[in-house]
Amino acid sequence: MVFPIIPLYSQNPTGFISERPYLTLTGQALLKASQLGKDTIKQFVSEFGSTLNLVSVLVETSELFNDDDIVELLNNGVTTLFLQDAKYASRLVEEVGVPAERLALLEGSVYKNQFGVKNDFKLEDIVPVEKLDSKILTQAILSSVRTDRTDGLYTTLVVDTFERCLGLVYSSKESIEQAVERQVGVYYSRSRKEIWVKGLTSGNTQKLVSIQLDCDADALKFVVVQEGRNSSFCHLETESCFGQFKHGLAGLEKLLQQRKLNAPQGSYTNRLFNDPALLTAKIKEEAEELTEAKDRNELSWEAADLFYFALAKLVANDVSLNDVETNLDMKHLKITRRKGDAKPKFVEKKQESKPEAESQSEAQQVETLRLGVYQSEDKKSVDEALKRPIQRTSQIMHLVNPIIDNVKKNGDKAIVEYAAKFDGVQLKNCVIEAPFPEDCFEGLTPELKESLDLSMENVRKFHAAQLVDTMQVETQPGVVCSRFARPIEKVGLYIPGGTAVLPSTALMLGVPAQVAQCREIVFASPPRKSDGKISPEVAYIAQKVGASKIVLAGGAQAIAAMAYGTESVPKVDKILGPGNQFVTAAKMYVQNDTQALCSIDMPAGPSEVLVVCDEDADVDFVASDLLSQAEHGIDSQVILIGVQLSEKKVEQIQTAVRQQTLQLPRKDIVVKCIAHSAIILCGSYDEAFKISNQYAPEHLILQIKEAANYVKLVNNAGSVFVGAYTPESCGDYSSGTNHTLPTYGYARQYSGVNTSTFQKYVTAQSVSPQGLDNIGRAVMSVAKVEGLDAHRNAVKIRMSKLGLLPEGFQ
Structure with a gap:
């Protein structure tokens, strides 16, 4: 558990810590954004980020920082944003790409998130630094920690800054008070029955860095820096009460620090410290030998040599391993990452022509837009490349649960409130009843109507062909078993809004529901921010498939309304349709709630495509197929598996991707998607399909010679697009197959939406x-x-x- 209270800094945070250094024992700080500017916050993180585990920022309103400022703060060591506006939190997650676990949202009087093993911070736990002194910090510890020992002592684990255990000791109320006040290791000696200041007699003193509680609040952890005569913790003159530590990097650093102060004359280490040119040359030499190493033993040997010389360089310049780990921690916190390319002098120079009219911003996008390339033999890298962008449904639930509860309790009123909060729309009614008024179809052109009609008819034909007659089997003479289909009576179809209008989803869900003869079809889709109306394309499809209502709501509130029902929204038996991670979390919640008694179509994740191509593939076709999915969202993923591709072909594909991206209006989304996408090169078609089946893509495109012959190798995929002239876009809109497909690897277990998705099967027997x-x-x-x-x-x-x-x- 983190420290029980979090200090709130509204002014001069550096000055307060200088005056009251015991504040750092909490291991955390909350900086008030309305009083402190971005630069002050960054400076504070730079100065105290290595001392404090959690540096958070209280962002009272969305006007305080723009999106770039938010990303800059999170990329420079700010661990968590404390927010009060759920709409703002949703936008940061959905549009800016901030991980939900980096946000703490105020719910009532509690900021919800995961802090170490503490799940939340109450408002009363956030205390202005002006009100804090060492006695208040001590009292905060004593009021939170408990003990079942008859002597009233508290079990205390002492560790160093590398989290290595030094020993197990005991603390009393008085020793804790002195430890906080003096910031040194002070404990209680059971044998002497008195306060024990570590190092007072041995000279092996301790600087106290932080105090933490464990998950059950029945033990303390003191993080210390061991100092003094020989830096031993144990009275037996060993580093730990459990013996000496393994040498490792921390031990090597300690040895090098000792050698720097008192190295034997003529020693090699002394020579390195006194000859910077030699040390630099050795680092380069060992780095080169590491790159040339092949087997496991050689790699570990050369890496150890490189670590030795690198640590010597650090020690020579008074840089510690803790400084390095602080830097690594900050890199781990980044939500946008540098490309990771080597400097030009370490790679072959390549000439690339650029259009003269290309602007500087476009040039930067072209430079960053490059899929990572991996060889299939490198199993570890391939597995890493095939990892989907993480969907933390459990962590997003702290945003979703209050919305569901509000809709269950307040019905239509809650939907209207959320339309104002999330969509910026003031609704008089949250439902449009059929027959839908003519103004719902304003802006719908005859050409688009014709296109939608063609698409719906093709989808109808394909799904009508899936209807099956009653099956009847006589299992024994006089025993007749049968199975027959019946439509699910009431279905709710969720049509996303957000970054794109998706009438195609409306027809892919609405037409099969109509074919299955569901008694009531309810649409739900977010109202347009411009006028509070529904997209005319969605309204047109709703009318064509016989929908009874259109609910003007998106996100978790739409799912909750259809799952539980409101004054205007009928409760449905099944909810279908894709959505963002808030929609997915809400769907997962309601399907497991017996009060809702509502099923869902499938777990949903971001859109994805896997393309298998060979040397004969048209690079423009390949690039266009990859980009057709990349433009869906920043958390989409596109994978290309190349069979026996030449380096030239790979570069042609990379160039085609870059050039086509420049022509797309959603290029900013594409760039972020490509960051977690990849090209995997393999030596055979069998290997390509093995990787594809392992990945189980939503969309599988085969741009290979005689593609139809390879469909038999497909075991796991949502839908397959066979041949060079079958882009995924055809299946998305007009070919007839359904585009609501399993994502995130669920194609191993689930089918895409089909006619039977809207049916249940009843069995009967007659004896x-x-x-x-x-x-x-x-x-x-x-x-x-x-x-x-x-x-x-x-x-x-x-x-x-x-x-x-x-x-x-x-």
Whole structure:
């Protein structure tokens, strides 16, 4: 657990810590954005980021920082943003790409998030630094920690800044008070029954860095820097009460620091410290040897040599391993990352022509837009490349749960409130009833109507062909079993809004529901920010498929309205349709809530495509297929598997991707998507399909010679697009197949939406006296084993009356 309270800094944070250094023992700070500028916050993080585990910023309103400022702060060591506006939090996650776990959202009087093993911070836990002194910090610890020891002492684990255990000791109320006030290791000696200041007699003193509580609040952890005569913790003159530490990097650093102060004359280490040119040359030499190493032993040997010389360079310049780890921690916190390319002098120079009219911003985008290339033999890198962007549904739930609860409690009123909050629209009514008024279709051109009609008819044909007749089987003479389909009565179809209008989703869900003859079809889609109306294309499709209502809502509130029902929104039996991670989290929630009694189509994640191509593929076709998915969203993923591709072909594809991106209006989204996308090169078609089946893509495109012959190798995919002239776009709109498909690897278990998605299957059986004679004894035998006598009697009574059992049968 983190420290029980978090200091709030509204002015001069550096000055307060200089005056009251014990404040750093909390390991955390909350900086008030309305009082401190971005530069002050960055300077504070730079100065104290290595001391404090959590440096958070309280952002009271969305006007305080623009999106670039937010990203800059999070990329420079700010761990968490404390927010009060759910709409602002949603926008940062959805549009800016801020991970949900980096946000703490105020719910009532609690900021919800995960801080170490503490799940939230109450408003009362946030204390202005002006009100804090060492006694208040001590009291905060003592009011939170507990003990079941009869002597009232608190178990205390002492670790160094590398989290290595030094020993187990005990603290009293008085020793904790002194430790906080003096910022040194002060404990209670059970043998001497008195306060024990570490190092007072041995000279092996401790500087106290921070105090933490464990998850059950029944133990303390003191993080210390061991100092003094020989920096030993144990009275037996060992580094730890559990013996000496392994040498490792921390041990090597300690040795080098000692050698720097007192190196034997003529020693090699002393020579390195006194000859910077030699040290630099050795680092370069060892780095080169590491790059040339092949097997495991050689790699570890050369890496160890490089670490030695690199650490010597650090120690020579008074840079510690802690400084390096602080830098690594900051890089780990980055939500945008540098390309990672080597400097020009370390790579072959390549000439690339650029259009003269290209602006500087476009040039930067072209430079950054490059898919990572991996060889299939490098299994570890391939596995890493195939990892989807992380969807932390469990962590997004702290934003979704209050929305669901509000809709359940307040119904239409909550939907209207969320339309104002999230969409900026003032609604009089949150539902449009059929028949839909003519103004819903304003702006719909005859050409678009014709295109939508063609697409709907093709989808109807394909899905109507999926209807099946009643199946009937006689399993034994006189025993007839059957199965027949019935439509799910009420279905809710979610049509996303957000970064793109998606009428195609409306027809892909609405037409199969109509074909299955669902009794009531309800649409839900966010209202337009411009006028509060629904997209005319969505309204047109809703009318064509016989929808009864259109709910003017998006996100979790739309899902909740359809799952539980409101005054105007009917409760449905099943919810279908893709959406962002808030929609997905809400769908997962309602399907597991017995109060809702509502199923969903499938778990949903960001859109994705995997293209398999060979040397014969048209690079422009390949690039266009990759980009057709990359433009969906920043968390989409596109993968290209190249079969026996030459380096020239790979570069042609990279160039085509860059050139086509420049022509796209959503190029900013594409650039972010490409950052977690990849090209994987393999030596055979069999290997390509093995990788594809492992990945289980939503869309699988085959741009290979004689593509139709390879469909038999496909085991896991949402939908397959066969041949060079079958772009994924055709399936998205007009070919007839459904584009609502399993993502995130769920194609291993789920099918895409189809007619049976809107149906349930009922089984029936009819048993004649002859049939009862044929299976009755088996039924009674199994029922007897299971101890279900009533089951057995149901058959026995019938067979007895039919004279099918011998007299006296038990």
